Amino acid sequence: METIDAITKRRSIRKFIDKEIPIEIVEKILDSAIKAPSPKNRQPWKFIVITNKDKSSMIEAMQTGIENEKKLEGLLPNSLRFISGAEYTMKIMKQAPITILIFNTQENYLWDEQSIESKFFNTANIQSIGASIENMLLTATDLGIGSLWICDIFFAYREICQWLGEKQQLIAAISLGYADESPHPRPRKKFNDIVEWR
Numbered sequence: 572m573e574t575i576d577a578i579t580k581r582r583s584i585r586k587f588i589d590k591e592i593p594i595e596i597v598e599k600i601l602d603s604a605i606k607a608p609s610p611k612n613r614q615p616w617k618f619i620v621i622t623n624k625d626k627s628s629m630i631e632a633m634q635t636g637i638e639n640e641k642k643l644e645g646l647l648p649n650s651l652r653f654i655s656g657a658e659y660t661m662k663i664m665k666q667a668p669i670t671i672l673i674f675n676t677q678e679n680y681l682w683d684e685q686s687i688e689s690k691f692f693n694t695a696n697i698q699s700i701g702a703s704i705e706n707m708l709l710t711a712t713d714l715g716i717g718s719l720w721i722c723d724i725f726f727a728y729r730e731i732c733q734w735l736g737e738k739q740q741l742i743a744a745i746s747l748g749y750a751d752e753s754p755h756p757r758p759r760k761k762f763n764d765i766v767e768w769r
Contacts, residue, residue: 600747613696616674664744669747673700721743
């Protein structure tokens with residue numbers, strides 16, 4: 572598949588069939604992630620692949636985080652209106668055969684104090700991690716695998732990090748599986764509304 576075709580065909584998949592992904596396909600997806608550009612070649616990413624073996628523990632951590640948010644004991648007490656979306660995402664994660672949790676190895680927990688210099692470095696690192704995530708999504712599309720880029724893990728940020736014993740910055744997750752749906756493209760802003768030529 573051409574790169575532009577993969578970009579055009581990529582969709583956020585929220586329904587997966589009950590079929591395992593061969594390990595060599597998951598490895599190809601991860602290999603594409605580590606080929607992303609990064610500032611000064613720092614390669615600030617770490618990927619933890621959650622398979623069926625540990626899926627129930629991941630879901631339990633996610634559920635605990637969501638419940639703590641509902642009781643205003645979590646990190647996002649001003650985001651209660653989004654809890655139902657996080658619960659829906661958790662169901663998708665439960666259904667998907669693989670979920671990859673993505674960490675920034677150059678930073679610790681989100682609530683740590685940062686200097687201005689550290690904020691610049693962290694912004695650059697997060698940009699490169701975003702590029703690695705997009706590489707995974709496009710490679711998955713190319714290999715016939717559905718994917719969902721997940722940020723709702725922030726509703727269980729502390730609980731997931733504690734479950735994994737990770738002290739590095741949790742950035743996102745991707746759930747992978749064979750798609751059980753073919754969503755239409757989502758609407759996009761008009762080209763001339765978002766591009767300015769000078």
